[in-house]
Amino acid sequence: MTSESKPAHFLQNIIREDLAEGRVSQVVTRFPPEPNGYLHIGHAKSICLNFGLAQEFGGSCNLRFDDTNPAKEEEEYVEAIKRDVSWLGYQWNGEVKYTSDYFDQLYEWALHLIREGKAYVCHLTPEEARQYRGTLTEPGTNSPYRDRSVEENLALFEQMKNGEFAEGECSLRAKIDMAAPNINLRDPVIYRIKKMAHHQTGDKWCIYPSYDFAHGQSDAIEGISHSICTLEFEDHKPLYDWFLDNLPVPSHPRQYEFARLNLNYTVVSKRKLKQLVDEGYVDGWDDPRMPTLSGQRRRGVPPAAIRNFCEMIGVTRSDSVVDVGMLEYCIRDELDKTAPRAMCVLEPLKVTLRNYPEGREEVLSAPGHPVRDDLPARELPFTRTLYIEKEDFREEANKKYKRLVLGKKVRLRNAYVIQAEEVVKNEAGEIVEVICSVDLDTLGKDPADGVKPKGVIHWVSADKHVECEVRLYDRLFSDPNPDAGGKNFLDSVNPDSLKVLEGCKAEIGLATAAAGISYQFERNGYFCRDSEYGSAEKPVFNRTIGLRDSWAKEQNK
Template identity: 50%
Template sequence: MKIQKKIKKNFIYHIIDQDLSKNKNLKIHTRFPPEPNGHLHIGHAKSIFLNFSIAKFYKGKCNLRFDDTNPTKENVKFISSIKKDILWLGFVWNDDIKFSSQYFSLLYKFAVQLIKKNLAYVDQLTKKQIRDYRGTLKKPGKKSPYRSRSIKENLYLFKQMKKGLIPEGHACLRAKIDMESPFIIMRDPVLYRILYCKHHQTLNYWCIYPMYDFAHCIADTLENITHSLCTLEFQENKHLYNWILNNIDINVKNRPYQYEFSPLKLEYNVLSKRKLQMLVDKKIVNGWNDPRMPTISGLRKKGYTPDSIIKFCEKVGVTKQNNLIQLSTLESCIRKELNETSPRIMAILNPIKIIIENLPECYMEIINIPNHPNKPEMGNRKIIFSKEIYIDKFDFCEYPSKEYKRLSIGKTVKLRYGYNITATAIKKNQFNNIEYITCTYDPHTIKNNLYIKKYVGIIHWISIKNTISAKFKIYKKLFYIQNPELKKNFLDYINTNTLNIKTGFVEKSIMMNLSIRRYQFEREGYFYLCCSILKDNFLTFNQIVTLKKNKQKNILSTNHL
């Protein structure tokens, strides 16, 4: 994990500094508490970065605790994926992994405490009735008819719930707080519900499960968490967080406090596990790790690096202000890294054949070129120049405009690192499609020669004798509107053309070192080698990110000889 030595402190760091000034013996302890009901997304990366960075900066601890209080939606495969994502990002949790379920016995005892203090009761309203009785922001709630039950009756019914003698949905345990509170969360929130479902950790031992708000604050306390950090949607929940800890008998040295920060919102994406699950269930994407998904596993499969995601988290910062982050901010982080670290190579995504007339059939010239134009330490590689080569079909135009700066009949272009070629004729098949283009080459125009003939632009190319077949997966934005999170029917705004698979060629030199997975394909963008094994005689690449537009324009200038 790479964290800046001189970290830019946000408001949470300032809160911790103040706490330490009052208590120099305070040992900072944070936690990351995901629910194992899906893969982590880029928003979770921000929370991971914040919690683990704070622990490292203050030489404290950070726990990984799974909030596993709802077995109907949770799965051990999600536990595995979450652990993998955190480790891949470069973070390591302290001590053993925690589970909220390991505290179920204690949580039950604390619930009984609240009943005995007449601060909790067993309610038998339906879910809909509870929702209706709760009221609105403008209208106060209404007390349940079961709210006045005796302590003895509530203790009996809660034990009946625990023994599995009450059907699911027929009873729940609610806190007895204030049905007229301005905070809806405080209008007798549900603390326990009945779920006849096998739990991935406790199996069938329990049939009543605590709600997140009840379990979370107690787990924080039991683990000696000093700063419980969460996003702004839990701001009102802080009132319940504090109420529970104020009303149970729990002995702690340092009580935890909750602090909120703005959640990450990324344009052209949804960052809700519920909504991401819908994309998976409806087969709009091919699973949680689809490269079109804003999940950490999806970004990893697309070709993003841990450092690029950490840099992104550093860049967006931590505030209390809600902002929609531009997708280009994330893309710039991986682009900047790969510009420095990825070797260059030539790939043809839309091949069209060029036959060079003034070369013999057997001609083959070896040209030595750099793997990176600005990093000689990355070495050189050899490419082949021969009679037959491939260029991209978009680098040729049969009927060009005056502004067209690539190959056309009678026009001259320079092959990247190679010779000037001039198009002379077009050969078409019976369907009027171009079969190949004939050209001549100027032997005096290779790099470093004194005589350089004028040309209209520079294009990339590959000799037919120097190719490996490849498939290229080009991904587009999953949504065609900037902020689909705001739409109730967000699936109506799905981009239906998000994956384009092209078949072409890459340089054969790529087979020399298949441990290298990320490349800049000249003039095309940055690509990730999905699998180093030839499948059906093809290598497969995912496009990570495009080149900058200005870079694509500059590639045609004489500065890129």
């Protein structure tokens, strides 16, 4: 089913109705990440949704960093997030925005709440505040500082701003209802003291607004028409609206919630992903095993595959866990259509063609892609000595084995038919070379005697090829629910998630392969040149994904 024929999801229906009824004249959405880590596959759904809705309805989408907590935020994360959004194929409206751009205005609105008797400075310690807050079944208790006068609160808040209190000594709280069934309305903290520099504002502030206070007001300043959040913010919606209703904001956005993306065999908590990085389980945020967008990019996943995946899973309000196999299907489907073809021998076995003249070299031709006509043909040097995969030769085999067998014939892909005649073994009895004959009358056709070869195998010239390292990446976790039910997710890290193969041999054209461009290594899977490791003389290729779902096959044995 195409996206044009798919039924509209509930957010599309809401926007269409808002436009038709005149409640909004222009759709303005936003993607508001906190710069405390790298974006992951779960964020991709929100990016595609917010930017996609803006595009669909002729509106715009802002990129705004929710930078209200300098203790966890870094400029590195800001730059990484901008790269990821651009890589997915989206362009934000105007300049990048920051909640910190509005700190002066937010401070003035905090003063407004104090003057209206709707905010107060509270000297309860964090632990005392938790005790006074109550539980989900029992109401909270008013703070003993709740009835301070407006004048006293203004003076105390000024002292907070001037750095006259220690961190945790006091906070500014909204005065709402300590008996509210929704615990988020029980006098939430709207300003807290953090005596540290901010990556955007430097040392100007030592008090910072809470997310709940800053988010809705930032939306209002930017004229956001539809503030689209994941379902965990549903209980915060009454507070979102309370602030907008009680402040002189220039607009009143509406918040709508959708189900976040949950994938099996995956962890998408930034805190847990950071733990994997900090404790050395992976090689950084962009490790190709990570579900981060930078990791997926380094692994060779095309952005179109992620966009197609987000389109396929749809938008609902029902939480569910999506099978990661759906994402892998989208990756294979996109790469099959777009990835250039090449040959690479991962575990080389030497083949000598005894009847091929020494010193002779031919340049054979192979298609760049079976369908795409914009890719030029590849030139393949053909010489007396070649490499094939070790697993593509056996001395003896049953009829189901369709590769090279002693005394039998096989076709070299895009080349000749060869026949294995004898083997050379080392002192340990291991086969180190296969002596073959080549039928030079079989290029592009069956042998003249009418005998068909049993199969087709890939190869590279032993004289002209690229020495490379290949990294076989697999799923990072072996448990479909690695962090469910109180489990320690680190116990589910897959010990076989990375296998490094040295001494691989790739066709000569891959010497100029660009980092991030995926190729189909014929019969082996999809691979791309790594952006961090390797050299011009010895590139490193990462496996993006196999040609088939070998994981499911293993699990069903």
